[in-house]
Amino acid sequence: MLRYIARRFVWMIPTLLLVTFLVYCAIRIGTDPVASYKRVNIRATREQLERYRSHNGLYEGAFGYVRGYFQWLGGFLSFDWPRSIKGQREVWPNLKDALANSLRLGIVASAVGILVGILMGVFAALRPGRLRDTSVNSAALIGLAVPPFVTALLLQLFFAVQWQTWFGKSLFPTSGVYPPGHSGFDLVLMAKHMVLPVVVVAIQSMAVYARYMRSSLLDVLNSDYMRTARSKGISDRRVLVRHGLRNALIPVTTLAFLDVGSIVGGLIITEGIFEYPGMGKFFLTAYSNGDFPELMPWMVLIIFSVVLFNLFADIAYAVLDPRIALD
Amino acid sequence: MTIEVASLNESLGVTVQSVSPGRMVLRRFRTHKAAMVSIVVLAVVTLWVLLSPITARYGINEAVIDINEGANQNLAPFAKAWFGTDQIGRDLYSRIIYGMRVSLLIGFASAFLSLAIGALVGSVAGLKGGRFDDVVMRVTDIFLAFPFLVALMVVRSTLANVPWLKPLTGEINTVRFLIFLFALFGWMGVARVIRAQVLSLKEREFVEAARAAGASNGYIIRRHLLPNSAGPMLVALSLGVVGAIVSEATLALFGYGPNPGSGATSLGLLVSEARTAVRAGYWWLALFPFAGLLIITMCISFIGDGLRDAFDPKHMVDS
Numbered sequence: 001m002l003r004y005i006a007r008r009f010v011w012m013i014p015t016l017l018l019v020t021f022l023v024y025c026a027i028r029i030g031t032d033p034v035a036s037y038k039r040v041n042i043r044a045t046r047e048q049l050e051r052y053r054s055h056n057g058l059y060e061g062a063f064g065y066v067r068g069y070f071q072w073l074g075g076f077l078s079f080d081w082p083r084s085i086k087g088q089r090e091v092w093p094n095l096k097d098a099l100a101n102s103l104r105l106g107i108v109a110s111a112v113g114i115l116v117g118i119l120m121g122v123f124a125a126l127r128p129g130r131l132r133d134t135s136v137n138s139a140a141l142i143g144l145a146v147p148p149f150v151t152a153l154l155l156q157l158f159f160a161v162q163w164q165t166w167f168g169k170s171l172f173p174t175s176g177v178y179p180p181g182h183s184g185f186d187l188v189l190m191a192k193h194m195v196l197p198v199v200v201v202a203i204q205s206m207a208v209y210a211r212y213m214r215s216s217l218l219d220v221l222n223s224d225y226m227r228t229a230r231s232k233g234i235s236d237r238r239v240l241v242r243h244g245l246r247n248a249l250i251p252v253t254t255l256a257f258l259d260v261g262s263i264v265g266g267l268i269i270t271e272g273i274f275e276y277p278g279m280g281k282f283f284l285t286a287y288s289n290g291d292f293p294e295l296m297p298w299m300v301l302i303i304f305s306v307v308l309f310n311l312f313a314d315i316a317y318a319v320l321d322p323r324i325a326l327d
Numbered sequence: 328m329t330i331e332v333a334s335l336n337e338s339l340g341v342t343v344q345s346v347s348p349g350r351m352v353l354r355r356f357r358t359h360k361a362a363m364v365s366i367v368v369l370a371v372v373t374l375w376v377l378l379s380p381i382t383a384r385y386g387i388n389e390a391v392i393d394i395n396e397g398a399n400q401n402l403a404p405f406a407k408a409w410f411g412t413d414q415i416g417r418d419l420y421s422r423i424i425y426g427m428r429v430s431l432l433i434g435f436a437s438a439f440l441s442l443a444i445g446a447l448v449g450s451v452a453g454l455k456g457g458r459f460d461d462v463v464m465r466v467t468d469i470f471l472a473f474p475f476l477v478a479l480m481v482v483r484s485t486l487a488n489v490p491w492l493k494p495l496t497g498e499i500n501t502v503r504f505l506i507f508l509f510a511l512f513g514w515m516g517v518a519r520v521i522r523a524q525v526l527s528l529k530e531r532e533f534v535e536a537a538r539a540a541g542a543s544n545g546y547i548i549r550r551h552l553l554p555n556s557a558g559p560m561l562v563a564l565s566l567g568v569v570g571a572i573v574s575e576a577t578l579a580l581f582g583y584g585p586n587p588g589s590g591a592t593s594l595g596l597l598v599s600e601a602r603t604a605v606r607a608g609y610w611w612l613a614l615f616p617f618a619g620l621l622i623i624t625m626c627i628s629f630i631g632d633g634l635r636d637a638f639d640p641k642h643m644v645d646s
Binding site for chain 1: 361469472473474476477480481482483484485486487488489569573576577580581582598601602605606608610613614617620621624625628629632
């Protein structure tokens with residue numbers, strides 16, 4: 001077991017190098033960092049442009065990409081990050097704040113979504129084909145078919161704009177973490193700003209987990225070992241919890257690991273619509289500016305988290321289900 | 328064989344009606360009420376959109392009221408404009424019809440394209456296995472692990488800056504470019520499904536029999552593997568259409584949507600206008616485009632669900 005985990009961890013390194021190199025090339029071709037620099041800093045002198053080019057290792061040609069990649073990698077690892085093309089800001093302080101904001105939103109929303117989704121799935125699977133099953137199933141299908149931006153805009157329209165015309169003041173704010181001009185920490189205000197984004201995200205994951213849990217539990221309930229357990233005279237409740245739920249949760253756990261890993265990437269649509277200053281918004285801004293020095297660290301963070309949690313998911317699967325042979 | 332059974336049954340005085348697998352699927356599909364309703368709704372909507380010269384009340388850029396005769400911007404729904412007017416006084420109802428036309432085109436074209444690529448790659452990977460299979464599956468792993476929108480946006484700008492792709496994909500803001508972009512992402516999901524299907528099918532006796540009779544890989548794929556994967560393929564197609572339409576709308580929402588020219592619009596562009604309209608309180612500019620989008624995505628989702636149940640009765644709700 002330990003050997004398996006160690007080997008997987010070692011394999012992470014070449015995977016990360018390869019993927020970051022591919023992303024590096026894609027971003028350099030796609031955003032054309034030098035042209036973006038000129039677009040954002042119209043008055044940039046030739047020397048400034050040269051400095052930007054050499055500091056970021058933006059050399060031309062196929063070999064220039066490889067050389068530039070390693071220069072970038074060296075700078076990244078020694079924490080000597082090039083500054084953003086917009087206003088020469090340092091990248092890390094903003095990235096750190098964005099990460100914290102996204103983690104807060106993502107963890108709350110996923111926790112709500114996964115828990116409620118699992119409960120809904122169990123609730124449906126216990127009476128397959130009955131009213132509760134079909135209603136959970138249809139609700140989940142609708143939840144999946146409604147794109148998050150529709151939910152987000154409808155919630156904004158209803159709870160903020162229309163609420164104001166009906167009752168004189170809006171129920172929930174529509175953008176940001178705090179009202180403009182606010183400083184310091186205020187839990188109530190922050191929670192109020194998070195309500196609508198959390199609902200949008202939670203609806204999506206609720207739908208996913210309800211369907212997943214339902215089909216997983218149905219598979220388990222129809223399996224032979226459940227019949228064996230029942231025929232041994234174990235009480236229904238104990239069979240369900242000990243044999244049913246525990247086994248049905250295995251694939252759901254794997255999925256949850258993957259989802260948690262993707263929180264770091266932010267919730268781009270939700271954050272974009274609610275102007276929430278998280279990783280998703282950070283990406284949208286950096287992408288529209290073609291901000292190479294901001295895009296690369298962002299990409300590395302999410303690649304790292306996706307690869308790491310993929311690995312966790314595999315390990316969890318192997319640990320939880322003894323039938324899965326390692327290696 | 329069938330004749331013998333039939334004559335045997337006849338001699339025993341038993342009447343047995345044999346049902347082909349396709350007919351069984353159709354019969355199961357018909358019991359899925361939501362899917363049947365969805366088919367009807369989708370057909371009506373499609374017809375409505377195709378007949379836009381008759382069904383649309385105004386031209387794409389035509390103002391409902393001449394600006395000299397009074398204000399025409401952002402009017403709430405009234406008799407002359409059933410769904411209200413937009414910020415430069417055009418009829419939203421007609422624009423939704425024109426927008427659906429482009430969105431349906433994007434959805435179906437990219438879904439069919441990704442189905443074709445995915446079915447080919449998936450069946451070859453599943454049948455041949457080995458190095459090709461490994462590479463394809465690793466590549467799809469990486470792409471699917473990425474946040475979808477990030478991958479979409481990065482690849483979008485990368486593709487646009489590859490000069491030798493220009494003749495094929497066109498400029499970055501054309502509908503054609505979006506179709507290729509979505510197909511490039513869509514085929515991976517299809518390839519995985521088809522590969523899984525092929526992996527289980529290729530061990531079956533009829534494939535073995537075909538191989539023993541000297542059939543080539545191409546023949547086996549054409550005659551046995553693909554027809555037997557019809558179910559997953561149709562489900563993948565429905566997912567692909569919904570995915571492409573929603574992706575187009577999402578890209579448009581952030582300002583990366585198509586620019587279909589002054590003679591067209593898309594649901595995505597209409598939805599993206601909703602973003603500013605919501606804050607200003609023009610609810611009709613949000614609700615009606617959303618309704619148009621949701622009618623399409625929901626109908627296709629329900630049809631896909633019905634197909635899944637029909638081909639794979641194990642997960643049927645009432646079984």
